[in-house]
Amino acid sequence: MPGRPFRIMSRPTIREVLPDDAVGLSVLMGELGYPVTPEILWSRIERMSSPSNSTFVAEVEGCIAGFAGCSALAIYESDLPTCWIMALSVASRFRRRGVGRALLEAVELWCAERGLPDIRLHSGDARGEAHLFYEACGFSRAGFRFKKSLPASGAGA
Numbered sequence: 001m002p003g004r005p006f007r008i009m010s011r012p013t014i015r016e017v018l019p020d021d022a023v024g025l026s027v028l029m030g031e032l033g034y035p036v037t038p039e040i041l042w043s044r045i046e047r048m049s050s051p052s053n054s055t056f057v058a059e060v061e062g063c064i065a066g067f068a069g070c071s072a073l074a075i076y077e078s079d080l081p082t083c084w085i086m087a088l089s090v091a092s093r094f095r096r097r098g099v100g101r102a103l104l105e106a107v108e109l110w111c112a113e114r115g116l117p118d119i120r121l122h123s124g125d126a127r128g129e130a131h132l133f134y135e136a137c138g139f140s141r142a143g144f145r146f147k148k149s150l151p152a153s154g155a156g157a
Contacts, residue, residue, distance in 0.1 A: 012065055012099050014106040017045060017055035024064030025057070028089040045069075052081075056106045058090070058099045066090035068103040072116055083111045085121035104137050 017025070022038035022045075029036050036044075045055055048071070058066040068088040072081045085107060090099045111119060122145045123130050131141075 010061060012058040012060050012094075012102045014056050014058055014102055017057050017067070021057050021064060021067075025055075025067050028064070028067055028091060029087070031092060032087065032089045054107075054110055056103055056110075058094075058103050060094060060097075060099065063094075064091070065094035065097075066099045066103055068107055070107050070110065070119075072114055078118075080115065080117055082118040082120055083107065083114075083116045085119060088121070100133055101137060 019042060022042040025045075026036050026038040026041045029041060048055075048069075052072040053070070055069045056067060057064060066089055069086045071084045071086055073084050074081050088100065088103060090103075107119065111117075119139075120142070121134070121139075123134065124145075135141075
């Protein structure tokens with residue numbers, strides 16, 4: 001019995017974020033478990049706009065397939081800043097097709113251009129497939145993440 005026909009996906013195009021991407025990126029943030037409106041997400045991206053931050057968008061055949069946001073940060077343990085990947089999301093229908101790797105390659109190139117020797121990221125305990133992906137891309141586990149949410153302050157009141 002002949003197998004199902006399949007279509008080879010074209011290699012993702014990686015580019016810097018544009019205002020028109022806000023809707024697609026807000027959907028991807030929702031897939032990560034962080035629902036946000038396009039307007040609020042775009043305001044966050046604009047607030048982070050600086051030479052020390054970048055947001056990369058992966059497009060496949062005109063569709064937003066994923067994105068990665070990164071930042072260069074000064075750290076205490078080194079004289080050199082490090083890169084922090086603040087978010088990386090690939091739409092579920094584009095996973096396991098090279099989109100995440102293409103985004104990480106863009107981040108690595110961005111780091112190389114800025115002399116950033118290390119890349120760090122957080123990934124929640126429940127994201128086992130993401131952990132395997134990062135390890136397959138050369139990342140190693142380097143500790144635990146701890147979080148504490150503080151009560152809302154009266155700042156600005």
